[in-house]
Amino acid sequence: MTQIRTDWTREEIAELFDLPFTELLFRAASVHRENHPPEQVQLCTLLSIKTGGCEEDCGYCSQSAHHNTDVKATKLIDVQEVLQRAAQAKDAGSQRFCMGAAWRNPKERDMPKIVEIVKSVRDMGMETCMTLGMLTPDQARQLAEAGLDYYNHNIDSSPEYYERVISTRTMGDRLNTLQNVRDAGINVCSGGIVGMGETRADRVGFVHTLATLEQHPESVPVNALVPVKGTPLGDMLADTPLAKIDDIEFVRTVAVARICMPLSMVRLSAGREAMSEATQALCFFAGANSIFTGDKLLTAPNAGDDSDGALFAKLGLTPLTQEEPMRACAAQTCASKEPAE
Ligand code: SAM
Numbered sequence: 001m002t003q004i005r006t007d008w009t010r011e012e013i014a015e016l017f018d019l020p021f022t023e024l025l026f027r028a029a030s031v032h033r034e035n036h037p038p039e040q041v042q043l044c045t046l047l048s049i050k051t052g053g054c055e056e057d058c059g060y061c062s063q064s065a066h067h068n069t070d071v072k073a074t075k076l077i078d079v080q081e082v083l084q085r086a087a088q089a090k091d092a093g094s095q096r097f098c099m100g101a102a103w104r105n106p107k108e109r110d111m112p113k114i115v116e117i118v119k120s121v122r123d124m125g126m127e128t129c130m131t132l133g134m135l136t137p138d139q140a141r142q143l144a145e146a147g148l149d150y151y152n153h154n155i156d157s158s159p160e161y162y163e164r165v166i167s168t169r170t171m172g173d174r175l176n177t178l179q180n181v182r183d184a185g186i187n188v189c190s191g192g193i194v195g196m197g198e199t200r201a202d203r204v205g206f207v208h209t210l211a212t213l214e215q216h217p218e219s220v221p222v223n224a225l226v227p228v229k230g231t232p233l234g235d236m237l238a239d240t241p242l243a244k245i246d247d248i249e250f251v252r253t254v255a256v257a258r259i260c261m262p263l264s265m266v267r268l269s270a271g272r273e274a275m276s277e278a279t280q281a282l283c284f285f286a287g288a289n290s291i292f293t294g295d296k297l298l299t300a301p302n303a304g305d306d307s308d309g310a311l312f313a314k315l316g317l318t319p320l321t322q323e324e325p326m327r328a329c330a331a332q333t334c335a336s337k338e339p340a341e
Pocket residue numbers: 060061062100101102103104131132133134152153154156191192193223224225226227228270271298
């Protein structure tokens with residue numbers, strides 16, 4: 001059984017990144033199959049329930065009111081529309097419905113509708129995930145009581161690089177919300193973006209921050225930056241195409257995340273549209289075992305069910321149907337922690 005560590009040092013993580021590529025992949029694939037069925041990939045579907053006009057200034061985001069993008073701001077959508085979209089996702093084989101709102105944080109007046117959405121989607125028999133920005137302890141509790149399964153809140157990058165990408169809230173704010181989510185008993189989904197012009201050392205710091213949390217996030221999305229015209233980072237990439245993340249370096253990041261957080265679901269998230277099938281296959285070999293399906297993420301295009309179906313057939317992958325291994329194993333605890341009561 002793999003030892004679960006939360007005491008990783010940056011040096012150890014840097015050494016993993018530095019391994020010869022085939023050695024790194026071999027190690028990551030070994031950890032993966034010790035802890036997960038390697039041919040199964042979880043399918044999740046995203047829906048933007050409140051788009052654009054966001055107060056935050058995240059340098060990558062199409063939905064920030066600070067940037068001049070083509071995204072039009074909308075109000076929080078109706079419960080009926082959410083249910084329709086969730087039903088379509090379920091029919092297409094998706095296990096989890098992830099709903100995102102372009103908010104710095106939910107307002108108290110939004111909470112009753114959010115709670116109703118969570119309850120209704122759960123009643124359809126789907127797992128629920130929400131990403132609504134920062135949460136107070138009380139809001140996290142309300143979501144937990146509604147039955148929310150997962151809350152997504154990304155740390156995005158290393159603490160050092162984070163400050164260069166977002167100025168309207170701190171990494172400390174993000175970590176507080178993750179703690180509030182954890183304390184409320186909701187599963188934590190937290191990852192970040194690769195390819196924002198960060199260095200290898202930042203990618204080390206990114207994995208290190210997640211892998212040294214008191215408890216690893218149950219789900220770790222690794223996004224490749226989707227360059228959006230009108231955002232600082234999208235425009236930076238348009239001006240300097242060579243800054244685009246190298247595919248092998250992206251796969252290395254997935255592999256290191258898998259080794260450092262053996263039980264987590266590592267999600268190959270945004271950016272698959274621009275990735276070759278071979279790169280995606282390497283990510284699955286390196287331990288990615290979850291993807292977003294459907295032809296849209298929140299505002300950006302996604303690979304789509306047809307191309308994913310063809311890719312799964314080619315690679316012999318199947319959708320994950322059973323309960324996640326780590327959740328099935330209730331006795332699982334972190335090596336550096338006392339067993340849960
Ligand atoms: N407003 C909420 C928040 O920021 O937590 C929820 C929605 S936000 C769009 C969710 C995550 O999507 C971000 O934290 C970021 O990691 C990712 N994301 C946003 N725009 C992206 C882009 N252009 N490319 C890759 N990932 C992106």
